[in-house]
Amino acid sequence: MKRKLIAAVGAAAMVAGVTACGSDDDSGSGGGDKTLTVWAMDGSAPDPWAKELNKAFEAQHKGVKVEIKVQQWNGIQEKITTALSEDSPPDVLELGNTQTAGYAVTGGLADLTDMKSELGYDKWNKGMVPSTELDGKLYSAPWYAANRAVVYDKKVFEDAGVKPPKTRDEWVAGLQKIKDKTDVQPIYLPGQSWYVFAGFLWDEGGDIAAKDGDKWKGTLAGPEAQKAMEFYKKLNSFSTAPKDADEATPQQSTDVVPKGKVASWIGLGWEAAGAIEAIEKAGDKADFGYFPIPGKTADTPGKVFFGGSNLAVSERSPNKELAQEWLKMATSEKWMKKYAEATEGGLLPNSPAAQVKPAAGSFAEAMVKSSEAGALTPITPGWANVETEPNPIKEYMTKVLKGTSPGQAGKDADKVIDERINKS
Structure with a gap:
């Protein structure tokens, strides 16, 4: 392709x-x-x-x-x-x-x-x-x-005795084993990969914004967002990726993964293909496996954008x-x-x-x-305004990862979302 x-x-x-x-x-x-x-x-x-x-x-x-x-x-x-x-x-x-x-x-x-x-x-x-x-x-x-899936290095997973997980708990346990048994970064997950966070938020039954009468209101200050960020923060703790950048800064597939020392990462098909191409161009061979982003239970995969x-x-x-x-x-x-x-x-x-x-x-x-x-993100004409840089969702994530309470960071983000999403 x-x-x-x-x-x-x-x-x-x-x-x-x-x-x-x-x-x-x-x-x-x-x-x-x-x-x-x-x-x-x-x-x-x-x-x-x-x-x-x-x-x-x-x-x-x-x-x-x-x-x-x-x-x-x-x-x-x-x-x-x-x-x-x-x-x-x-x-x-x-x-x-x-x-x-x-x-x-x-x-x-x-x-x-x-x-x-x-x-x-x-x-x-x-x-x-x-x-x-x-x-x-x-x-x-x-x-x-x-949609995104998890890309993993088969050899690293095998060396650590880890199999592709079916649930969130298995996922975290596997990352811990990789951390304990290898010198490889268990997962590369930048602090502002908001599409990934959105999936965790949907898993909790929440959303980035919700309809309130004739208006839309940001909902990142809610308990669902807090739970989603707690899980995101747990995954991010296994990563050395920057907390104030997204997956494209630097480009994870071509600028990070090909340099080695990354056991897994979350990306799209074109990113996986780009990583393989970059690794082969450097004279090495990629041996990737792939699995769906795990959900809370084995019978349902995690939500994805x-x-x-x-x-x-x-x-x-x-x-x-x-x-x-x-x-x-x-x-x-x-x-x-x-x-x-x-x-x-x-x-x-x-x-x-x-x-x-x-x-x-x-x-x-x-x-x-x-x-x-x-x-999908909220279906409303004003949604494009929300994604405009500086993206309030990204800023919310970075604040939480750097120690701000999810409630306060959520309130700050919701103010910006409220203003932007209701503009035509």
Whole structure:
């Protein structure tokens, strides 16, 4: 799988674009020498899949040509916002799942509510659905998602007599054994890996913010957040990672892990691939294993953040019906299965029925096991403001790890979240 493709998934502000539309059952309506414009992010879709999809769509819609315009990540949010306000926007866009609501509230996206049945709404992955809707209306279809898993050094675990854990308690006990029996850092976990913390918070039944009447309020001062941070702090105690930085500063996969002395870390598929590449480039050989982030009990994996993308149609599209037909084809079970095959199972398609069986022992296998526990940040147009640096969630985590009480740190963070999340 191309690293660019998977790298797209980890970004919190993921806004993107892909290719083609239509339905496998379309009779070939539409046509008349029209061009359907699709914004696709650099590296977002495998070329063979996109070309096959477009060819099938064009065959069903005589006189229609699908034109893919590849976009770069830098500045894409502003570019999409501007494009959606113009008279001739792209017909179809790929939007980051945490950002879709922000575009929907502006009126820039077409209402797809009447198409739920045609789009296969009831068969979509339940963890992906919330990001596609706003105020009870459907504004996009889920395309793909990915989540984090634990990457571990098989030799270090074997030397310490540790097996992949099934529960939180087993996880901590294993890290302690690695600490006692080896000179390797049991886990590399920076203080500001807030996506990981969010999973622990969801495990406790809490969230970063909650609806309070017509407003949203931060909830990091609550008992659920305190319990989540207590567990995060316990894991962090086995790590020498900085308490005031995230997993990208330095980049854990390419700047930390390849230097050795790291028994395990939490990351995405593209990070695992990047670490393997960097280790091999240095003349060594990586021997990684993977397991889902453990939950409190063995029967349920820990909650994980679903980073991914949705496909939407511009409200002002000059070819709205064609665009909707394209979206219907691109997100159908048939084409989502082809997509999953093209990405070698490394990304989760919008429907469990389209998921291909990943290779045994692969990162994808661990990721799929966690997918049933996928979750999203609060679905509200103002969420993007919360993630803006300085990120109050990150600052909250650092304060707690450096000794501030979770209650006080939570109150400080909630003030910032309250102000930001209620801005449109």
